[in-house]
Amino acid sequence: MSKFAMYAKFKAQPGQRDALARILLEAAEQCESEQGCELYIVNASDEDPDIIWVTELWSDAEAHAESLRNEDTVALIGRARPLIAGVEPIKLRPLGGKGFQ
Amino acid sequence: MSKFAMYAKFKAQPGQRDALARILLEAAEQCESEQGCELYIVNASDEDPDIIWVTELWSDAEAHAESLRNEDTVALIGRARPLIAGVEPIKLRPLGGKGFQ
Structure with a gap:
């Protein structure tokens, strides 16, 4: 199966970007123990004070989908939701490069 | 100095995405020997057949700027230019996460 990559663009509610970033960094810590998460x-966006981008690379799309069903992830999403004004995923098919095995 | 991240969005001329991707993969090979490139x-975009996104992470903004002055990079840019309809950089300030040291 081919790898799956995504840029997840989060627009925070006004003034909530840093709080949202802290929750997303907790999600990143959870990923440390998820083998499928690379x-x-x-x-933080350099241009818009409300925007966060998460760079994601997964062993395959199923590993990503499975992580979203994980109960710790579901709990984090519940905490993050009130801080989020919008989410826009950009789905990608990685071809190769430095840092990609 | 803080690290520098960027998503570079390339729109290829119609039908030229694969040729452009090959040149960008050559640029990635050059990055293998550049210490500042992480x-x-x-x-490839999943949604638009003309779009390529490059995920870049550099030790700092200067390392990125220096790479653009490298003569091998300048030669690759010269070969890529006729294949490119547009480039849009999204500049980022990385905060942390899995795969970020």
Whole structure:
């Protein structure tokens, strides 16, 4: 199965970007123990103070889908939801490069 | 100095995405020997057949700027230019996560 990559663009409610970033960094810590998760990097936009981008790389789309059913993830999503004004996923098919095995 | 991340969105001329991807994968190979380059992953968009996204992570913004002055990079940019309809960089400040040291 081919790997799955995604940029997840989060728009925070006004003034809530840092609080949202902290929850997404907790999600990244959970990913440390998930074998199927290869990258989960939380980034602040340089241009928009309400935007966070998460760079995700997974062993396959199923590993990503499964992580969303994990009860710890579901709990984090519940805590994050009130801080989020919108989410836009950009789904990608990784072809190769440095940092991609 | 803080690390520098970027998503570079390339729109290829119609029908030229695969040719452009091959040149970007050559650029990724050059990155293998650049210490300041931590990630350079070439991705095809799942949604738009003309779009490529490159996930970049650099030790700092200067390492990225320096790579653009490298003569091998300049030569690759020259070969890629006729295949490119547009480029849009999304500049990021990475905060942490899995795959980020």
